[in-house]
Structure formats: C-alpha cells, structure tokens
Amino acid sequence: KAGVTQTPRYLIKTRGQQVTLSCSPISGHRSVSWYQQTPGQGLQFLFEYFSETQRNKGNFPGRFSGRQFSNSRSEMNVSTLELGDSALYLCASSLATTSESSYNEQFFGPGTRLTVL
Amino acid sequence: GDSVTQMEGPVTLSEEAFLTINCTYTATGYPSLFWYVQYPGEGLQLLLKATKADDKGSNKGFEATYRKETTSFHLEKGSVQVSDSAVYFCALSRSGNQFYFGTGTSLTVIP
Numbered sequence: 001k002a003g004v005t006q007t008p009r010y011l012i013k014t015r016g017q018q019v020t021l022s023c024s025p026i027s028g029h030r031s032v033s034w035y036q037q038t039p040g041q042g043l044q045f046l047f048e049y050f051s052e053t054q055r056n057k058g059n060f061p062g063r064f065s066g067r068q069f070s071n072s073r074s075e076m077n078v079s080t081l082e083l084g085d086s087a088l089y090l091c092a093s094s095l096a097t098t099s100e101s102s103y104n105e106q107f108f109g110p111g112t113r114l115t116v117l
Numbered sequence: 118g119d120s121v122t123q124m125e126g127p128v129t130l131s132e133e134a135f136l137t138i139n140c141t142y143t144a145t146g147y148p149s150l151f152w153y154v155q156y157p158g159e160g161l162q163l164l165l166k167a168t169k170a171d172d173k174g175s176n177k178g179f180e181a182t183y184r185k186e187t188t189s190f191h192l193e194k195g196s197v198q199v200s201d202s203a204v205y206f207c208a209l210s211r212s213g214n215q216f217y218f219g220t221g222t223s224l225t226v227i228p
Contacts, residue, residue, distance in 0.1 A: 004160070033216075042220035043161075043206065056215045090160055106216065108153075108160030 002027065004093050004109035012115045018079040021112045025072050025093030031055075032074040033106060034066060037088040046089075049074055078114075086116045119144040123207045123219035130197055130226050138192040138222045140181075140207035148209040150174075150183050150190040155204045155221070164192075164205070197226045 005024045013019050025032050033056075034046040045058035049068035066076045072093075078085055092106035124139040142148065149168045153161040165174030170185035179194045190207060207219040 035218075043208075043216075043218035045215055045217070048215065058215075092161075105163055105166075108162070110158070110160045 004091060004107055006089075006091050006109040006112050008112060009110065010113045010115075012117065013081050014117050015081055015083060017081050018077065019081060019114060021076045021078075021089055021091075021114075023074045023076070023091030023093075023109060025074070025091075026107055029093035029095055029107070030072050031094045032068055032072065033092045033094075034074070034076050035090040035092065036060075037090055037111070038086075043090070046076070081116045083116050086114060088113050119148070119209060119211060119217045121207050121209055121217050121219040123205075123222055125220075125222070126204075127223040127225060130224070132199055132226055132228050133196045134226075136192070136194040136197045136201075136224070138205055138207075138224070140190045140192065140219060142188050142190065142207075142209050142217075144188075144209055144211055144217075146211055147185075148211045150181070151208040151210070151216075152179070152181055152190070152192050153206040153208060153218075155206065157203070161206060197224070199226045199228055202226050 007022045031050045033048040035043045037043045047066050048056040052068045063079045068074045088111045090111045092108045094106045120143045122141050151166045152164040154164045155161045165176040167174040167183035173182045181190050181192045202225050204221045204223045206221045208216050210216045
C-alpha cells in the first residue's frame, strides 16, 4: 500500500509570493491533517479536512488555507509569504470517521521543505 | 489549553546505554498519548501509544507508561542502538485528529 505522498519535496519562494502544497493520502483514508514543523516551535497543527470539509483548525493566520477534493487529496495554500513561513510542512492521513473518536492513528508523509527568501 | 512538554535535546548516548526521554502533558479529560519518531529525511512514524491511564505502550524495545497522577509519558529503552538515532516526539490527542506535539528530542547514538 502506498504511503502518504507530498509534492513538491522542496520549494524556494520569495516574500510576498504565494505557494500551494499538495498531499495525497493513503488509499481509503478520508482525513488529512497539515502541520508546520520549525526548529523553534516544533510541530504545530494547521488544520484537518474530512470529506472535503475543514473539521479542525489550529491557531494560524488566514494566509494559511486548505482544501480537500472528493478523492481525499488535499492542498494547502499560503499567501503573501513571510520569512517566518520557512518550515517543513507535513501532511498526515488517517482512517478517522468521527471527530469524537479518542484516537486515530495518523500516517505522515515526508514533508515539503519551504524556504522563503 | 492542551500542551506537551518534553526534555530538551540533543541527547548523545553510547551504544547499549539506557535511554529516558521525559514527557509531561497538560490536558483536560483523558487524552491518548503517543511517541512518534522521525528519521532523517523522513516523515513521522508512530512508535507507540497508550489510550488510558496505566497503559504501557511498547514497540521495538521502547516503552512508555501513561501516568495520570504525574501527567507523564516518559520514553525508555534499556539498550539503544546506532539505528535508534532520530528525533523523538511526544504527542497527545483528546479528540479526532487534532494532535499536540512536543518540540522533539534529538537522539544520537555513537558506536
């Protein structure tokens, strides 16, 4: 079974530009979550999508947005890039069917390394 | 709000040494607790989990016990190997897929 794939793996942008990252979950997984990983802050939750709807959202500005398609693939968009947006962006998928579940194992992709100059 | 605090790294150990990485959490209710591992250039992988108090998660020689009275979930391994070199993350989840991660502890094991 193929794992979670993320494209591109590396990206270099300049301040003010926008960027779109893509995530393909494991086949059959309907939930996709996004995280930002930086050396200083560790992993921070951005948002989760389930059945094309944003179900949970972390504490990030509106410049960070996402969407999920009917095939469960997800994209994340960051507009008006800032230097501080440089990070590893991780996507994770799970079989989760309900937000009331106490635990859903997440499977992570290798990440997209974004550098903002 | 919910949060996880884990010991600062980096940690450097000799092969076959004993490993402890401390993790404490703050959460209302009864969260599930996890340890994830990230090898260089890869995404995170679930190492072990515990879903209720006094549960012990174990995998690949690693163990962690869910201690509600001390709100802790310390990771231990009796004899580390060079292949255990990685970054270890403690995490909690109270509901659905919203996870809270610690900042990670880098472990280097030298032969």
